[in-house]
Amino acid sequence: MxxxxxxxxxxxxxxxxxxxxxxxxxxxxxxxxxxPKGTEHFLSDVHGEYDAFSHVLKNGSGAVRKKIDDVFGGTLSSEDKSGLATLIYYPREKMELVRKKEKDIDLWYKTTLYRLIEVCKTVSSKYTRSKVRKALPKDYAYVIEELITEKPEVLNKEAYYDSIINTIVELGTAEDFIDALSELIQQLVIDHLHVLGDIYDRGAGPHLIMDRLCSYHSLDIQWGNHDIIWMGAAAGNLACIATVIRNSIRYGNLDVLEEGYGINMLPLATFAMKAYADDPCDRFVFKVAPVGTDNIENDLTKKMHKAIAMIRFKLEGQLIKKWPEYGMNDRLLLEHIDYVKGTIEIEGKTYKMLDTYFPTIDPDDPYRLTDEEEEVMNRLRSSFIHCDKLKTHVKLLLKKGSMYKVYNGNLLFHGCIPFDDYGEFAKVNVYGRLYSGKALFDVLETYVRKAFFSDDPLEKEKGVDIMWYIWTAPYSPLYGRKKMSTFERYFVDDETLKTETKNSYYEYIKKPEYADKVLKEFGLHGSRVHIINGHVPVHRMKGESPVKSNGKVIMIDGGFSKAYRRRTGIAGYTLIYNSYGLTLTAHEPFESPETAVRDERDIVSRREAVENMDKRILVGxxxxxxxxxxxxxxxxxxxxxxxxxxxxxxxx
Known part of the structure; x- marks a missing residue:
């Protein structure tokens, strides 16, 4: 040896x-x-939709209801099964309704406890007793273990279990036990969660989603470009900060910043009211207006919107000039404006601008912040980098997150593997060296981590700046479009300029040979390996399928975000991978927890097998x-x- x-x-x-x-x-x-292998649950592009996200976690994309069906078969009515499923999802809320209508509540408690115990026995059967014991709620661990463990030495099992349950009810702790068993079932139904990016932006609850993920029992996260921009903001990148604020205003979610993270928007509001006092800022409206917005608040928000948008365009220009290797000179648009004529030259053509009021721009130095803008951004930067809650959330993104993950034969990432127009992996310049395929993912992730952990000031600076690049660059694996046309949507009346052309990956990946090429690049071979990614919504209304390349590729962004639903026709796809195979689930829009409890409505509209295994998959x-x-x-x-x-x- x-x-x-x-x-x-x-x-x-x-x-x-x-x-x-x-x-x-x-x-x-x-x-x-x-x-049997544990059940993996895949979600993508939840975009701050906390209620829908929380419900999908609770129901395991239909996994809980399937376990109820497995346990009770035809012995319970469909109505009773729906009621039991709703109880498992929302135990406290459901019991509050039950108490109002049940005449013999003790009998209901006993019946419900027996049913939950049976479900719990089934969902715990694929785990060792040690693993189940670790998942048990501390206060009731011993009793629950007694109830869900078979005891061959007990001769009169019925009397044994009856005595335990009768005592639980007599002591007035039935509801606590029902709550504990329901949460245990939720946890045991899903062994591991994969979140394939874009937790942030658009919806009103990304901070709540992150809170929930911080306490989730087993997960990994593949960063999306909307997550990276928040990470960049937390690291102090001014362009990322301006982008995060602009996105929050655009989608009516300033509350996420102000109340969710305690970021003070007063410096921006004060500056905007002064700088744009005589400007109606009519081009800078909400994409999704918050409920209850009055005219005064709306006027202020539009001014803040324009103020931060102009600051963003300046800061982005500074980064493009600072790092020419980013290859984004075509996005240096402020220098192509004729500030006298009110026109702009883009791609060799001249366009009349829809807004020509630019009080903060120096035509001779258009990317320089004014002293007032600089003061605003410095104060905002201080708020972002000193926000403890944001630090906690970014710490989770760094600890559990990555650019991609290879897990049980599946390659997981958010966006795309950048291809060139000839079907080869695109060679991308990252600080003077060319990278492609897996190496591109690896080097970008290394720089993201340097932003937070490097002792070398220059390497740290490169890491902080690369997060803006990953958010928006044409060959960023997490963005994967030719350009981000935010500027054009504000200022130019030409729909062709607003088109954000997708990387050719999205066409090539429809062909099995290119899917195999990507899988091989990441070390995956064989007939039961897959690419699973999100980022680009699947337009089900147009007949588009999320499953491509003969089942090798599964795209699971189906429109969790309300902003996408009119285009996708559904409210998101999720994927389940259990010991029997892969099952894709389409979801209906989620109204509210109250509606789900009252009407016992779930949001699983269709479940279809993507791949069934010829034999059950084991942990081995x-x-x-x-x-x-x-x-x-x-x-x-x-x-x-x-x-x-x-x-x-x-x-x-």
Whole structure:
């Protein structure tokens, strides 16, 4: 045995100091390998829609209802099953309604507890007792474990369980137990959550989604471009900060900044009212107006909207000039405005501008912030970088997040693998070196992490700036369009200029040979590997399918965001990967938790199998199983070293 291997086994012996300890762990791991794989849940592009996101987590995209069907089959009516599912999703809210109409509430408690116990037994059966025990709520762990564990030594099982449940009801703790069992079922139904980007922007609750994810039991996140822009803002990038604020105003979500994160918008409001006092700012309206907005508030918001938009265009120009390797000189538009004639030259043509009032722009130096703008941005930057809640959320994005992930034979990412027009991976200049395919993802992720962790000032600066690039650049894997036409939508009346042409990836990936090319680039081979990504909504109304390349590619952005639904015709796709295969779920719009509880309505409108397995997938068939087998091999070597005398057993 070489010295490196011996040193490793000595370290392992710290955890398993005897042959008995190591043997027990091998037996435990071997047993786990033969359990069914846990259910993976895939979500993408939730865009701040907290209520819908929360409901989909609760129902597991139909997984909870399927377990209820599996347990009770034809022994419960469809109405009773719907009622039980709603109770599991919203236990406290449902029980409040039940108390008002049930004549014998104790009987209802007992019946419901029995039903929840049966569901809980089923959903926990694919896990070891140790894993289930760790998921149990602390206050009721012992009793719940007694209720869901088979006890062959008990002769009169019915009387045994009756006595426990009767005592629960008599002590007045039935509702607490129902709540605890419901949450346990939610947790056990989904073993692992994948969020494929764009948690932020558009909807009113991204901070609430992040709060929920901070406490979720097992997850990973693939960054979306809307997440990256918030990360850049948290790192202090002024262009990212201006973009985040502009997006929040545009979609009527200033409350996310002011109340969700405590960012003070007063400096911007004060500046905007002064700088644009005589400007109606009619081009700068809400995309989605918040409820209850009055004329005075609307007038102020439009001025703030224009003020931050102009600041954004200046700051973006500064970054493009600072880093010519970004290759975005075609977006230096402020210098192509004729401020006397009120026209602009774009792509060789001259257009009349729809708004010509630019009191803060110096035509000789159009990208320079005025002293007042600079003061506003410095104060906003201070608010962003010192926001504790935003720090917590970005910490989660860094800890659980990445540009892509390879997991159980699936390649997960948000946007695209940039292709050139010839079907090759596009070569992209990142700070003077060319990268493509997987290497491009890797180097961009490295720079994102440098923004937060590097001790080298220049490398840190590059990392902070690259997040703006990832948000908007033509060959960014998370953006994947030729340009972001925000400027044109404000100022030019030409629809062709507003088109944001998608990277050719989205055409090539429809062909199996190109899907295989991408999968191979990330080390995936075989017939049961897939690309799963979001970013571009699937237009179901036009007959578009989310499944492409003979099932190799699954695009799961179906319009969670309300802003997309009129185009997609649904309210989002989600994907479930369990031991039986892959199932894609389309969702109806979610009205509110109150409606879901009152009407016992779910939002799963259609579930279709993408791929059924010919045999049930076990833990041993997964990435986790591969690591377990490696550990078993190491433990067997450790036992051999104990028996050969190379390592001495120690006291436990």
């Amino acid at each position: 070489d010295k490196v291997q011996l040193h490793y086994l000595e370290q392992l012996s710290e955890m398993y100091p005897t042959i008995g300890n190591a043997s027990t762990e091998i037996i435990n791991l071997q047993a786990i390998l033969n359990l 068939d997964t990435d986790v199983g591969e690591k377990m087998r490696e550990k078993i091999s190491d433990l067997k070597e450790l036992i051999g070293a104990y028996r050969s005398g190379e390592i001495v057993e120690r006291d436990k």
